[in-house]
Amino acid sequence: MSYSVGQVAGFAGVTVRTLHHYDEIGLLVPGERSPAGHRRYGDADLDRLQRILFYRELGFPLDEVAALLDDPEVNPRAHLRRQYELLTARIEKLQQMAAAVEHAMEAREMGIDLTPEERFEVFGDKDPEQYAEEAERRWGGTEAFAESQRRAATYGKEDWKRIRAEVDDWGERYAALVAAGERPAGEAAMDLAEEHRQHISRYYFDVPYEMHRCFGEMYVSDERFKAFYDSMRPGLAAHLRDAILANADRHTG
Numbered sequence: 355m356s357y358s359v360g361q362v363a364g365f366a367g368v369t370v371r372t373l374h375h376y377d378e379i380g381l382l383v384p385g386e387r388s389p390a391g392h393r394r395y396g397d398a399d400l401d402r403l404q405r406i407l408f409y410r411e412l413g414f415p416l417d418e419v420a421a422l423l424d425d426p427e428v429n430p431r432a433h434l435r436r437q438y439e440l441l442t443a444r445i446e447k448l449q450q451m452a453a454a455v456e457h458a459m460e461a462r463e464m465g466i467d468l469t470p471e472e473r474f475e476v477f478g479d480k481d482p483e484q485y486a487e488e489a490e491r492r493w494g495g496t497e498a499f500a501e502s503q504r505r506a507a508t509y510g511k512e513d514w515k516r517i518r519a520e521v522d523d524w525g526e527r528y529a530a531l532v533a534a535g536e537r538p539a540g541e542a543a544m545d546l547a548e549e550h551r552q553h554i555s556r557y558y559f560d561v562p563y564e565m566h567r568c569f570g571e572m573y574v575s576d577e578r579f580k581a582f583y584d585s586m587r588p589g590l591a592a593h594l595r596d597a598i599l600a601n602a603d604r605h606t607g
Contacts (some may be wrong), residue, residue, distance in 0.1 A: 356386050366471035382406060382421050394489035405437070412440050447534055498559040505558060517557055524549060530592065538596030544604055545595040563602040570598035 363370045365592070371442045376382035377393065382403055386394035392538075402423060420435075434577045468580045509517075528546050536542050574595045583591035 356396045357400075359384075359393045362395045362400065362403065364414070365400070366407060368407070376406070377404075379416065381416060381423075392557075408437055408441075412444060425443050498561075498565075501560075502558040520553060524553065525586040529590060532587050532593050539600040540591050543593070543597040544601040545600040547594065548605075550594070550598070551601070563606050566598055567602050570595040 357365070359370050359373050363373055373382065373393070377384060382399065384393040385396045385399050388394055405423060406419055407467075409422060410416075414422070460602055524546065528543075531542055531546060538544075547570075551561050551563070554561045554569075572582055573591045580591040
């Protein structure tokens, strides 16, 4: 069975003019002609067109597509393998792009409206919205979440740099405390736990001690938070959780 140029254009989602061009440059010459001289495409032609459109979708120019398809050293299985590799790489790239766009949207919603250069300057390779989705899912309807969005919307680059510097300084001091073998219920650890609570309260929303207890448990139970704190020093997440609980007991009796 063979098909007219109009039918093939409909199958493939291309224009008749495109098929005429492919024929003129020798990229896709139909295998048959009607008695009147009209183009007729067979199954082999459709297979070739499918490969052409695949490579075109990946951005290959027509001359490179022709070279790939007409290489006598490449068999159909090799074509499929190459298509699979290219498609896998394309999917990965698109996923990265989608993630970047998603993060940008989240940052805008949270008020972190910095240029790419400013975001890199302030946050480096740490994503400031890494836990934004988690926070919105857990507390999106709360007054605390609304307050954090309101405050964040007022911060500029220098504000975020100051906040980041405080977090880094706190992390270095807490890591040193853990390395020195200080107990979570010791005064030094509890003081740093209190500083942690006050930092959130100062820049985002008020954190009562009972809420801080919940945060402490989350820092251990949620692998993402645990990885963040343990990246400062192994075991820091669990140590901080215990210090938060001890500090809350100290202040609430």
